[in-house]
Amino acid sequence: MSNPVTKNYAHFEDLFVGQEIDLGATKVTKDMIVEFAREFDPFPFHLDEKAANASLLGGLSASGWHTGALCLRKLIENFPSKLASAGGVGFTKLRWKRPVMVNDTIGGTVTISKMRRTKSNPQWGILTLQFDIKNQNDQSVMTMDLMNLVEVRNPSAPIEEQTQ
Amino acid sequence: MTRWFEDIIIDEVHELGSHTFTEAEMIKFSKLYDNQYFHTDPDLAKHSHFEGVIASGWHTACIGHRYMVDFLFEVERQLLDAGERPGVSGPSPGINKMLFTTPVRDGDKVSYTMSITSKRKSGTMAGWGILIVEIVAKNQRNDLVYTQESAGFSKLRDYTPTLKQRLQEWAIQQPLLRKLMQRGK
Numbered sequence: 001m002s003n004p005v006t007k008n009y010a011h012f013e014d015l016f017v018g019q020e021i022d023l024g025a026t027k028v029t030k031d032m033i034v035e036f037a038r039e040f041d042p043f044p045f046h047l048d049e050k051a052a053n054a055s056l057l058g059g060l061s062a063s064g065w066h067t068g069a070l071c072l073r074k075l076i077e078n079f080p081s082k083l084a085s086a087g088g089v090g091f092t093k094l095r096w097k098r099p100v101m102v103n104d105t106i107g108g109t110v111t112i113s114k115m116r117r118t119k120s121n122p123q124w125g126i127l128t129l130q131f132d133i134k135n136q137n138d139q140s141v142m143t144m145d146l147m148n149l150v151e152v153r154n155p156s157a158p159i160e161e162q163t164q
Numbered sequence: 165m166t167r168w169f170e171d172i173i174i175d176e177v178h179e180l181g182s183h184t185f186t187e188a189e190m191i192k193f194s195k196l197y198d199n200q201y202f203h204t205d206p207d208l209a210k211h212s213h214f215e216g217v218i219a220s221g222w223h224t225a226c227i228g229h230r231y232m233v234d235f236l237f238e239v240e241r242q243l244l245d246a247g248e249r250p251g252v253s254g255p256s257p258g259i260n261k262m263l264f265t266t267p268v269r270d271g272d273k274v275s276y277t278m279s280i281t282s283k284r285k286s287g288t289m290a291g292w293g294i295l296i297v298e299i300v301a302k303n304q305r306n307d308l309v310y311t312q313e314s315a316g317f318s319k320l321r322d323y324t325p326t327l328k329q330r331l332q333e334w335a336i337q338q339p340l341l342r343k344l345m346q347r348g349k
Contacts, residue, residue, distance in 0.1 A: 005201050005211045040226040042233055057255065064256065069197040073223055076199050085200055086213060087267070088221045090310070094259040144259075154250050 003151065006084035012125035014081075017115055023074035023133070025107040028062050028100050036066040061099035067106065067142050068094070071133055075110050075135040085122050086149035094144040098135070106141060108133040113145070122155040166240040168251035168321035169293035172280050178274040180231040180299075185219050187270035193223040218267035224309060225262065227297050229274045235278070254292060254317030266307040273304040283318070291323045 030049075037046030041063035044051035052060040065075075100106055114128035127150050133142040165331035187206065194203035209339060211219045236253060243250040254322040282296045295316045301309040325333070335341045 001200070003211050005208050040230045064258075065222075065229055069222055069226070073197045073199065087202070087218075088264055090221070090261070090263040091259070092261050094262070096256065096258050099255075 002005060003084070006082075006151055009082040010080060010150075011084045011115070012115065012150050013153050013157075015115065015127065015150070017112055019112045021075060021078055021080070021110045023078055023107050023110065024072060025068050025105050027103065027105045028067075030071070030102045033060060033066065033102060036069070036082045037063050040065055044132050044136075046100065048136035058097045058114070059099075061100045061157060062101075062104075064096040064142070067096070067133070070106065071108075071110075071131055071142065074107075075131075076113060083148075084151040086151055089126065089147035091144050091146040093141070096142055097140045100135065100141055105136040106133055110146075117159045118151065119159055120158060123152055124138055124149040126150075141162050166236045166243070166250045166253055167318075169295075169318040170321050171283075172295065172318065174283065175279055175281060177179060178229070178278045180235045182275040183227050183231065184271065184273045185227075185268050187217055190217060190219040190268075190270070193226075194220045196220055196261050214267055216269060218269055219272075221262075221264040221310065224264075224268050224274065224301060225312065227274070228301055228310075228312070230305065231276045232278055232299065238283055251318060251321065252319040254319065256314055256316045257304065259312060259314045261294075261313045262310060264310045266303060266309050268303065268317075269281055269307055274301050274309055276277075276301050276302075281313075283319070286317070290329060291315065291320055291325055292317045293320055294318075 034047055037043070043063075045055040045057055045061060046052070046063050049060050052058075104117065109132050111130045111132070112127055113130040115125055117125045127148050129146040129148060131142060131144040132140070135141050191204050191206075201208040202214050202216075202218060203209075203220050204217070206217050209215075253315045256279040262312040277300050278305050279298050279300075281298050283293055286294050291332070295318050297314045297316050299310075299314070303309055303313075
């Protein structure tokens with residue numbers, strides 16, 4: 001059941017708890033903010049500078065969903081030898097700590113904080129990926145714990161099933 | 165909700181609408197934000213356990229968010245049409261929990277509903293309440309696509325700010341004063 005697409009990608013066995021992935025830097029421009037917001041989050045404070053200046057956020061800021069999407073893109077781009085992903089499970093504790101304003105540069109790290117396998121699906125491991133996203137002033141803008149399935153190279157290897 | 169905090173009914177279910185996902189739209193989103201072969205490449209996706217292209221979970225959530233925003237604007241319009249003053253919803257501090265349970269494929273019709281499962285007055289932001297918002301997405305076969313629990317702010321109607329708070333709110337809307345206040349943080 002080997003998958004020809006992912007055979008050279010990073011599998012469960014290639015990863016370790018504490019591993020950090022640097023997301024590089026992304027400059028968030030006004031055009032990017034407005035384009036995303038028009039499609040997915042058309043509140044005036046994401047679309048219109050005048051309305052945004054009068055809001056409590058004090059200026060045009062990116063949709064939180066946009067910030068998350070940009071970080072997801074950078075994680076996939078920067079994952080060493082690509083992740084043999086088998087899909088996302090979900091996420092917890094997503095916090096938008098501070099708005100991302102026009103021309104802010106965001107970056108940060110994703111840390112593999114937890115790895116586990118289950119007897120019900122020995123072919124996959126479950127990674128917890130801890131996002132720690134900051135702006136150019138080193139202020140935290142977003143944190144999140146994302147759960148993602150990853151292929152196991154040797155599913156018959158014994159499973160130490162941790163109790164949650 | 166664009167209703168006042170006081171008017172929000174717990175566990176009332178609001179239909180946000182349905183969205184039919186096309187493969188072209190799923191691939192377009194994922195090429196930008198979730199570039200994995202089972203989201204972007206119909207041929208390679210056949211090798212995955214999904215056996216075809218599925219939507220990025222983030223995409224399905226962003227569409228759900230769009231339907232929620234449109235719903236809030238609609239409620240606001242209805243209140244204005246009825247001659248009432250609509251409430252104010254504030255920015256969301258985050259999502260507590262999101263669980264993707266069934267993949268979304270080409271042609272799937274996903275229906276979104278929203279309910280407020282609890283509300284309380286904010287301890288830190290005077291004049292505001294905190295809502296726990298649940299969004300549930302289901303496909304045309306009634307399979308659960310995702311559940312999402314988030315937090316959101318909603319303004320209290322029955323609240324008179326103190327003079328100091330009114331001054332602060334006024335000051336933050338003056339560009340120069342705002343910069344000074346933010347520098348002081």
